[in-house]
Amino acid sequence: MHKKVVLLPGDGIGLEVIHAAKDVLEAIASQFNHTFEFETHLIGGSAIDTEGTPLPDHTVEACQRADAVLLGAVGGPKWDQLPSHLRPEKGLLGIRKALDLFANLRPIKGFPTLLHASPLKEEVVTGSDLLIVRELTGGLYFGQPSERRDNNQTVVDTLAYTRHEIERIVDKAFQSAQLRRGHLTSVDKANVLESSKLWREVVEEKKINYPDVKVEHLLVDAAAMKLITNPTSFDVIVTENMFGDILSDEASVLTGSLGMLPSASLREDGVGLYEPVHGSAPDIAGQGIANPLAMILSAALMLRHSFGLNEEARRMEEAVEHVLERGYHTRDLHILNGMVVGTEEMTKLVVDFIYSLSSSEVTK
Numbered sequence: 001m002h003k004k005v006v007l008l009p010g011d012g013i014g015l016e017v018i019h020a021a022k023d024v025l026e027a028i029a030s031q032f033n034h035t036f037e038f039e040t041h042l043i044g045g046s047a048i049d050t051e052g053t054p055l056p057d058h059t060v061e062a063c064q065r066a067d068a069v070l071l072g073a074v075g076g077p078k079w080d081q082l083p084s085h086l087r088p089e090k091g092l093l094g095i096r097k098a099l100d101l102f103a104n105l106r107p108i109k110g111f112p113t114l115l116h117a118s119p120l121k122e123e124v125v126t127g128s129d130l131l132i133v134r135e136l137t138g139g140l141y142f143g144q145p146s147e148r149r150d151n152n153q154t155v156v157d158t159l160a161y162t163r164h165e166i167e168r169i170v171d172k173a174f175q176s177a178q179l180r181r182g183h184l185t186s187v188d189k190a191n192v193l194e195s196s197k198l199w200r201e202v203v204e205e206k207k208i209n210y211p212d213v214k215v216e217h218l219l220v221d222a223a224a225m226k227l228i229t230n231p232t233s234f235d236v237i238v239t240e241n242m243f244g245d246i247l248s249d250e251a252s253v254l255t256g257s258l259g260m261l262p263s264a265s266l267r268e269d270g271v272g273l274y275e276p277v278h279g280s281a282p283d284i285a286g287q288g289i290a291n292p293l294a295m296i297l298s299a300a301l302m303l304r305h306s307f308g309l310n311e312e313a314r315r316m317e318e319a320v321e322h323v324l325e326r327g328y329h330t331r332d333l334h335i336l337n338g339m340v341v342g343t344e345e346m347t348k349l350v351v352d353f354i355y356s357l358s359s360s361e362v363t364k
């Protein structure tokens with residue numbers, strides 16, 4: 001398979017972790033007989049410094065021609081005082097919009113060696129492995145422009161969804177559940193909101209097309225509670241934009257480390273942008289100590305969701321798990337009796353595992 005991948009390192013540790021993902025993808029390409037063609041472009045603060053804009057046209061054009069995009073992170077104190085239209089984050093929002101990325105996927109998996117660092121009791125989080133599918137381009141954050149009326153005494157934000165917007169995210173969630181354990185929880189507020197009633201209707205209509213997926217509906221308040229009392233009861237959660245924003249951050253603490261969480265933002269044709277959940281970590285940038293695993297796991301999502309390379313994705317995830325099980329970890333993690341390594345060494349350990357797969361384990 002030949003695929004074009006645009007790399008957007010961005011700022012801070014983005015540069016270090018994107019290197020790591022590229023090295024691991026090259027190992028996968030070599031072992032499984034694929035070619036990944038990489039092209040690097042500017043975004044965020046580094047683009048502001050060299051081109052005066054957080055999202056240069058050439059970056060957008062390259063991403064539009066690509067099969068997938070890997071993004072490190074943007075931002076840092078250097079650019080905090082700039083006017084809002086010039087902030088690094090504008091580059092990120094701009095590229096998501098330019099590519100029409102409507103589906104945000106966040107897998108949250110508790111790695112056994114790290115669970116003791118979770119703020120929840122180990123017995124509660126053990127075995128948690130869930131995927132949040134969040135609608136990303138509709139709802140409250142994209143309604144009519146917000147309004148202040150009556151001399152600041154009334155404010156109005158609008159929550160609008162079209163049937164099409166709901167259908168495409170619900171389809172994506174059913175398909176994701178088919179690739180996993182076949183259980184879908186649709187989260188809404190159908191006892192109050194009209195948009196949630198339509199959401200629930202669409203899920204009910206769609207489930208006929210996915211007889212292998214078991215569906216349940218849950219109100220968002222109950223879902224928030226169940227996520228921390230019984231996280232292992234979830235497989236795939238699908239929800240609208242704002243509920244997804246809140247629930248995905250809540251769920252991200254389950255694993256006990258920001259440096260382990262990948263994400264994918266997808267378009268209808270499967271083109272996607274893949275990035276770690278963490279930011280540019282200016283406090284540790286350039287020191288060679290950043291945890292590259294969230295970025296590597298994001299690249300694994302790219303293989304699975306944009307290229308359909310499920311076996312290769314699984315091998316990358318297995319490599320990460322294997323390295324942690326052997327006790328290696330970066331400084332942000334804690335493993336009992338473990339060994340601290342830097343970004344490059346951690347990457348090499350993952351790469352070495354992939355090269356160690358025998359020919360019978362890789363289907364070329």
Ligand SMILES: NC(=O)c1ccc[n+]([C@@H]2O[C@H](COP(=O)([O-])OP(=O)(O)OC[C@H]3O[C@@H](n4cnc5c(N)ncnc54)[C@H](O)[C@@H]3O)[C@@H](O)[C@H]2O)c1
Nearest residue numbers: 073074075076258259278279280281282283284290291332
């Ligand atoms: N998607 C993005 O590009 C994105 C997301 C969040 C924040 N940001 C930006 O990043 C900058 C810093 O934000 P922040 O400090 O709130 O969040 P952050 O995620 O960058 O860092 C929070 C803390 O976690 C640590 N950390 C994060 N990722 C790590 C990794 N891979 N390895 C080791 N340690 C890691 C950092 O050192 C820091 O102590 C800000 O400019 C913010 O706007 C960007």
